Amino acid sequence: MNLKKYLLFLVTAAIMVLVAACGGGTEESAGSENTETEEAPAENTDSEEIEEVTTLEGSVVVDGSGTVYPLMSVLAEEYMITEQENVSVEVSRAGTSAGFGKFLVENGTDFNNASRHIKDEEQAEADAVGFEVKEMKVALDGLTFVINKENDWATDLTQEELIRIFKHDGGVTKWSDLRPEFPDEEIHPMGPNENHGTYEFFYESILEKEDLVDGVNLQQEYSTLVNLVSEDVNGIAFFGFGYYVNNQDKLAAVKVDFGNGPVEPSLETIGEDADYAPFTRPVFTYLNVDMAKAKPQVLDFALFVANHSDVFAGETGFAPLPEAELQEYVEFLEGLK
Template sequence: MKFKTYLLFFVMAALTIVMVACGTDSEEEETDNNDSDDTSSASAETDDSETTEPTELEGSVVIDGSGTVYPLMARLAEEYMITEEEGVSVEVGRAGSSAGFGKFLVEDGTDFNDASRKIKDEEQAKADELGIEVKEMKVALDGLTFVINKDNDWASELTEEDLLNIFRADGGVTKWSDINPDFPDEEIQTYGPNENHGTYEFFYENILEEQDLISTVNLQQEYSTLVKLVSEDVNGIGFFGFGYYVNNQDQLQAVNVDFGEGPVEPTLDTIAEDGDYAPFTRPVFTYLNVDMAKEKPQVLDYALYVANHVNEFAGETGFAPLPEAEVQEYVDFLEGLK
């Protein structure tokens, strides 16, 4: 009897030990499963957060063209690289509108071409021939500004006709006294940008209406050279965009132009397509290679930055800003390329 009692006791003890061991294993397994679930959840959250982080852009954006537009585009490029995308290099050249189109309208050409005049029919035909989709974007308004030497105290106010006669081959004006007998009996020295520049083409085509320029006009590639020449020549008079005058007011003075209702000073307030300085006001542009914008994210991103911020920097670089509704049209177009 005692043997059976001891046997039963040992059997019950063994069963108890087995049950306890099994319970411990279950708890550990459950804990392990919970830990695994937590890890998976955390991993999923990490993956989700990683996929939503914006990707930093890299690469280059290549721009050339107008020397007139250069200060505005260079300022935008500088701000973009500092505050927006440090990994993107925006290179801005100033070969001139026409020379720039030569670099733009080729296979693997520049991404943008800045221009101080509209694209010509033959340039658009070249784009079509190459299969390049071009988007014209107006970036600001500029006022063609005539500048004279700081010591010139007689020609600070001239009529539109006076200015045209000074630069026209058949204008009949070679000396200051030809305009007004009270002016000095001295030869007028004329200066301007050369044929690579849209400013020259705007002046020749829109202002002179394609009449020949005076044969003695001194045409230069670099605007800085024009500033220097006029600043050192008391009998000199030159022309270029308002921005170059603004940045060199310490060396030059602008001619106030009488269009028929009294002299008008070129300023950011008078330079407008319907303003007091309207006869000498022109839009300036950048032209985008749309195919490049579709292929290279940094090009599209920079184009959007220009459209969204150009009015912020127009005034400080010597340009009148565009109406916001006009700018928004470019933003909408570019957003549609995403």
């Protein structure tokens, strides 16, 4: 009996060792599975951290050209709605030159929109303050001459006739001075004032720095020019194509003969190699590069402008730039990260 009990004890012990060994394997597998399960939240945490980094806040301040304003304001609105709802992009329109006055100072605006190139003396101001300026083309604009809708005689004019209307020694005060069949009525020329790059483009590139005619009515606000011409059958003014597009119900655009027949300004004819080329000009925004390096929201908005200005150019009255040209700006801005 004692021997049997002893043998039974040995068999029972062997079974218990075997069960313990199997149970140990199960616990080890479970432990391994738990380890994998515990690692998953760590990946989610990393993802959340990335989202926090790309969610921006703060402000971006843009001023300058009234011509570029419609395009930049649409870009700003789209950016705040679809990209960064916690970033406030403030776009104003003091005019190109007045805008540079706010841009070329310490802690000035982040961007200055311009309807002309920066001048040497303006660049010198940036150098004196000590920050880098980056010129970015955003679109192409066509300088457009507008008349009252009831004016049915000056619908087609030559480039030379338009210059004579606005030039000091053009010899023109009445419509009949241009062509004898035109009315014997005084012409009322109008345009934007010296704060605007459009004025400077017209004065420097079209009039070749000749004085404007006596009595020309220069205004700060483009909306004022729209109203003045819409109420004056003898009025004629110049500004960017976009302002004409947005006021076609009030104004008519003059078709310009550059030597090969009248050309109507349009998105199809505006271009540096297109039919309206003599009155085509690039428009810009200028970026304070130091601000872009210091403030992530400024750099992010600059990238949005470079990637999307061609998308919104047409609807705001501008001809888009070639994609390759815009891509150069994207590459530059990516290099600032």
